[in-house]
Amino acid sequence: DVKVTQSSRYLVKRTGEKVFLECVQDMDHENMFWYRQDPGLGLRLIYFSYDVKMKEKGDIPEGYSVSREKKERFSLILESASTNQTSMYLCASSVTGTEASPLHFGNGTRLTVT
Amino acid sequence: AQSVAQPEDQVNVAEGNPLTVKCTYSVSGNPYLFWYVQYPNRGLQFLLKYITGDNLVKGSYGFEAEFNKSQTSFHLKKPSALVSDSALYFCAVRDRGSSSASKIIFGSGTRLSIRP
Numbered sequence: 001d002v003k004v005t006q007s008s009r010y011l012v013k014r015t016g017e018k019v020f021l022e023c024v025q026d027m028d029h030e031n032m033f034w035y036r037q038d039p040g041l042g043l044r045l046i047y048f049s050y051d052v053k054m055k056e057k058g059d060i061p062e063g064y065s066v067s068r069e070k071k072e073r074f075s076l077i078l079e080s081a082s083t084n085q086t087s088m089y090l091c092a093s094s095v096t097g098t099e100a101s102p103l104h105f106g107n108g109t110r111l112t113v114t
Numbered sequence: 115a116q117s118v119a120q121p122e123d124q125v126n127v128a129e130g131n132p133l134t135v136k137c138t139y140s141v142s143g144n145p146y147l148f149w150y151v152q153y154p155n156r157g158l159q160f161l162l163k164y165i166t167g168d169n170l171v172k173g174s175y176g177f178e179a180e181f182n183k184s185q186t187s188f189h190l191k192k193p194s195a196l197v198s199d200s201a202l203y204f205c206a207v208r209d210r211g212s213s214s215a216s217k218i219i220f221g222s223g224t225r226l227s228i229r230p
Contacts, residue, residue, distance in 0.1 A: 004157070040123070042204065043158075043220040056214070090157055100146040100165050100208065103218070105157030 003027070006091050006106035013113050019078040021109050023091030030096040032074035033103065034058075034066065037088040046089075049074055050096070081113045116141045118207050120221035127195045127228050135190040135224045137205030147188040148206040149179055152223075158204060164188060175199070195228045202226075 007022035031050050035043040045058030047066040055066050067075045088110050092103040117140045127133045150158040162173025169181045179190045205221040
């Protein structure tokens with residue numbers, strides 16, 4: 001079974017802090033994703049990476065950056081946290097080359113910015 | 115523009131009764147269609163997908179989904195609901211012509227509540 005592990009389940013940070021959310025997958029997947037989940041809005045893609053050091057902006061990249069130095073690890077960085085970034089953050093991975101490959105999600109990190 | 119609609123924020127069903135969670139989409143061409151489930155304090159789990167062929171797709175936990183091309187719908191169904199089916203359900207669509215795995219659109223989610 002694919003395992004996607006997000007390092008923190010809950011985080012509380014102050015406005016203006018730099019925040020790192022870490023995600024590791026153990027199945028050698030090429031694709032990794034960071035989503036934000038808010039009630040009534042579903043999942044919105046922040047950033048996507050299709051290979052080491054490669055990334056694409058998603059629908060809502062403003063205020064975020066990412067890092068993928070190793071295939072198994074994809075980090076989301078909030079450069080200067082703001083209260084409107086309080087949300088549930090979900091990491092996911094998928095394999096390339098398999099038709100309609102489903103996403104495998106971590107359990108999420110609930111971030112509160114005060 | 116591509117979109118996915120889950121018209122019901124919440125669906126309430128008695129245990130043992132059939133359930134339906136609705137999903138309609140607007141995508142050019144023939145899409146890949148997915149259902150995911152999210153239990154409390156967990157990430158999303160893949161339930162089933164439609165690629166091609168039979169319009170009725172079977173998935174995990176006894177769920178199935180019916181693809182209807184003319185109505186651009188992909189409703190999730192189960193013949194007999196269990197209390198343990200209570201969760202948040204997401205429909206997702208990916209344009210078959212898209213070369214990027216990132217072009218997946220999620221619906222806003224439907225909360226399914228099964229009463230004993």
